[in-house]
Amino acid sequence: MNCLSFGRINVACMRMKAIVITSFGGPEVLKTEERTKPLINENEVLIRVKAAGLNRPDVFQRKGSYPPPPDAPQDIPGLEVAGLIEELGANVKQWKMNDRVCALVAGGGYAEYVKVEAGHCLPIPDGLSFFEAAALPETIFTVWNNVFQRGRLQANETLLVHGGSSGIGSTAIQLAKYFGAEVLVTVGSEEKGQYCLDLGADDFINYKTHDFEQELKEKQVDVVLDMIGGSYFQKNIEVLKPEGRLVYINAMEGNMVSLNIMQMMRKRLSIMGSTLRNRDVAFKTALTKDILEKVWPMFSKGKYTSCIFKVFPLEEAGKAHELMESSRHLGKIILEIPE
Numbered sequence: 001m002n003c004l005s006f007g008r009i010n011v012a013c014m015r016m017k018a019i020v021i022t023s024f025g026g027p028e029v030l031k032t033e034e035r036t037k038p039l040i041n042e043n044e045v046l047i048r049v050k051a052a053g054l055n056r057p058d059v060f061q062r063k064g065s066y067p068p069p070p071d072a073p074q075d076i077p078g079l080e081v082a083g084l085i086e087e088l089g090a091n092v093k094q095w096k097m098n099d100r101v102c103a104l105v106a107g108g109g110y111a112e113y114v115k116v117e118a119g120h121c122l123p124i125p126d127g128l129s130f131f132e133a134a135a136l137p138e139t140i141f142t143v144w145n146n147v148f149q150r151g152r153l154q155a156n157e158t159l160l161v162h163g164g165s166s167g168i169g170s171t172a173i174q175l176a177k178y179f180g181a182e183v184l185v186t187v188g189s190e191e192k193g194q195y196c197l198d199l200g201a202d203d204f205i206n207y208k209t210h211d212f213e214q215e216l217k218e219k220q221v222d223v224v225l226d227m228i229g230g231s232y233f234q235k236n237i238e239v240l241k242p243e244g245r246l247v248y249i250n251a252m253e254g255n256m257v258s259l260n261i262m263q264m265m266r267k268r269l270s271i272m273g274s275t276l277r278n279r280d281v282a283f284k285t286a287l288t289k290d291i292l293e294k295v296w297p298m299f300s301k302g303k304y305t306s307c308i309f310k311v312f313p314l315e316e317a318g319k320a321h322e323l324m325e326s327s328r329h330l331g332k333i334i335l336e337i338p339e
């Protein structure tokens with residue numbers, strides 16, 4: 001569309017479609033609305049979004065329990081996108097118009113356009129579609145920071161991932177195998193377990209039929225990536241080896257736990273956790289560089305399996321949320337944003 005008609009700015013060109021959280025509640029509160037296209041600053045780029053990834057934090061935001069940081073769009077969810085660069089800030093040198101990128105955003109991804117720091121974009125690896133690329137940023141950034149930088153997972157160590165078939169779990173399995181670790185997962189069904197084995201996991205424990213603490217108390221593991229919290233806390237402590245690391249990225253079953261400090265001291269455990277979304281620009285820029293250098297080569301070596309479970313049109317974001325909340329999915333759910 002030509003945005004200059006007879007020397008005047010065509011107002012339609014300044015508008016975009018976006019999915020908006022109209023009030024806190026169920027998937028039905030997600031509605032398509034017209035919004036003003038974001039205006040970029042000198043360090044940002046505007047992306048014409050082709051696909052946006054869903055993440056569980058989007059569901060928590062919709063319900064009102066996960067507020068976005070103050071400088072992020074407050075009512076448009078979406079933490080990761082893939083698309084084409086449509087505008088460049090004056091200081092941006094590393095990208096050009098129409099570059100194919102995927103990016104970590106602090107919100108606003110469920111829209112036709114999103115603005116993002118140039119340093120938080122990554123080139124779409126050769127051979128990957130926009131759908132596949134939109135599935136990468138949030139999980140890779142989270143797993144790289146928590147499992148490798150914080151959890152210090154090493155080759156030949158053993159990683160236990162709870163929620164192995166989740167978006168995060170699918171990425172954790174593939175990255176940990178790529179870097180030479182053994183990977184065990186917990187899942188809620190045999191089908192999900194098989195999915196994790198197909199991605200490279202060494203074994204799975206169906207937590208509905210087996211107690212992971214009983215299964216692993218002899219073997220023990222070096223690092224646990226946990227999003228469950230609650231009753232899993234003490235079990236995690238029991239299955240960790242001396243010098244083990246327990247990393248939290250959520251606590252869906254409960255935040256409040258009690259710790260036997262002496263047990264932690266005797267095993268010399270490290271207990272840690274983080275949230276990605278509220279980290280500052282400099283941190284995310286440094287994380288992006290580290291990922292480009294250390295993780296991106298995985299794609300050119302063909303060591304990555306796409307984890308797309310289902311693609312919904314943008315307008316059906318509510319249905320996509322329903323699927324995520326049902327936990328019937330394996331891997332990632334994606335929204336398609338048509339021309």
Ligand SMILES: NC(=O)c1ccc[n+]([C@@H]2O[C@H](COP(=O)([O-])OP(=O)(O)OC[C@H]3O[C@@H](n4cnc5c(N)ncnc54)[C@H](OP(=O)(O)O)[C@@H]3O)[C@@H](O)[C@H]2O)c1
Nearest residue numbers: 055056142163166167168187188227249250274275276327
């Ligand atoms: N800290 C951060 O920066 C950060 C960033 C991104 C995501 N996260 C967190 O990481 C987690 C995964 O995110 P995602 O987008 O990958 O979500 P997802 O694909 O929806 O996966 C969540 C999985 O967790 C399992 N699950 C859900 N509730 C459970 C419960 N009460 N007990 C046991 N298992 C349960 C389900 O698998 P089963 O059917 O096998 O149980 C489900 O597939 C979320 O909790 C999210 O908030 C944190």
